[in-house]
Amino acid sequence: MSDEQPADGPPPIEVRGLVKRYGELTAVAGVDLTVQPGDVYGYLGPNGAGKTTSLRMMLGLIRPTAGTVRLFGRDPMESVAALDGVAGFVEAPTFYPYLTGRRNLELLAAFDGHGAGSRIDEALATVELADRAKDRVGGYSHGMRQRLGIAASLLRAPKLLLLDEPATGLDPAGMRDMRLLIRRLADDGMTVLLSSHLLAEVEELCNRVAIVRSGKIVYEGEIAALKRGAGTEYGLSTTDDERALAVCRAQPGVSDLHQKHGRIVFTADEPTAAQLSQALIEAGALIYALAPQTVTLEDLFFSLTEDGDPAVTPAVAEPAEMAP
């Protein structure tokens, strides 16, 4: 969390029981999440999981069927004043193609008031679009529009930034630049909610995540806690794997034991792994290799959103901050 954010007061985003139905289709099925000041909060889920619909409700663009959204304690459906200090975009940022980048920002700054116009040059410089500001947006590349979207958000001097797939469609350099920009904004104390498919990006940028599947949150909390909850997966090879398997079965704290690619694979914490190595030696199964396998956010994501790899599924079935 940032030191610049007030610790008290309502959280930047508080969503409770959020539901959106379109006829028979339930796009969002009771989402609860809380974004705290200073969070860089990842909102993850496969296509059609309800991420964008949730974000639209958070920004007051669509009415929830049920549930509440509060931004710094204010309801965005009641008045656009609830968006004071809030900015962002859902799906691709959109602009008037026949106006220049600068004109678009001038228009949005006029709609914002509160001196937003004085921030245009700074915002353009931040997203490195100053030299193309006089070109019509119709001629902008996708990446330039994404960056202009960030610039449009910065005009509002936001305390909370909601970004929906900001790196989608960008080339590797553009993705890196976008990541650096978000990192810089977060370091400046901005709270960020980042919806993304790019799990490596989320893992690098975010401290907390919500993972949504079929319109429901299946995990909300710190990435570190999610990983801890998943335990560490170890790969083991010994001089006598049959005997080693028996030792592993008998060792308390070892779970998800199986063989894969000629190795023994199991999940355990570090003290358990240390005790197991001693037990293996005592049993005469000498160790060739006992190595922890890194569990990535991607592994955990797939285990939560698909039937997934059984190696991690049981371990994350009861994460530390599992949503109700």
Place this chain on the structure above:
Amino acid sequence: MLTVYRWELRKLRYQKRTYIGLGAAVIVPILFVAAVHFRNHHGHDDFAFSSYLNRSGLAVPLVILLFGAIWMFPLITALVAGDIIASEDHNGTLKTIFTRSLERWQIFAGKTLTAVTYGVAAILLNGTVAIVVGCLQSGFNPLQSLSGTIVSAPKGLELVYVSLLIYLLPILAIVCIGLLLSAITRNSAAAVVGTLMISLLIQLIGILPGLGAVQPYLLSTQFNAWQGLLRTPIDWAPIVQSAWVCALYGLPALAAAFLVFLRRDVAGG
């Protein structure tokens, strides 16, 4: 609201359809007067309203109003009224402007005012160009009223402009219908064509046999209300009737457009 209005006007400056409508408003009277000149030059001066047109250039805008009422002005008006909300859907920019600091009603009011301004500008531009080219052709001469009396040129000029303002009553109703279709269809072409089709359909109803009783309450009839000004004494009845009949068409459409705009989910774009 004025912020939106200023920016909507500025946006119109960058869009082709703005110039198509205003261009038509300028070119039609020029072509019309050129055609009158051509016929006179070849001795064919016995066409409809030729005596009015050849006596005074001030008759030109009124004759154009008579013929343009059916499709031209509703179409020019619909070009902006039908597009002004639907194009935001097309560009996906509703979500951009709805997440700034202006309330939806302010945005709607600004857009409505812009569509009205465009309709007013098109009619006044057309009328002014028609007066200028008409006077170049036939002179700034006294105007013959529909009752046969002669009205001085300055008084005639005043009557022409007041006629244009009265003609704006049904045009404002068309603006409201265009805004409603623009908000509902979310498609510029459908809204523009739909607005024109409604205007034409109402006129079609007016010529159907056996429907004479509804004629005074049709929007198409109100396009001719300005003719009351050109009678001696002035016949205010059709003008007053035009005011409330147009309000009956326009205000519900505007209210419905407002509610649709206010309550809509911006789920696309």
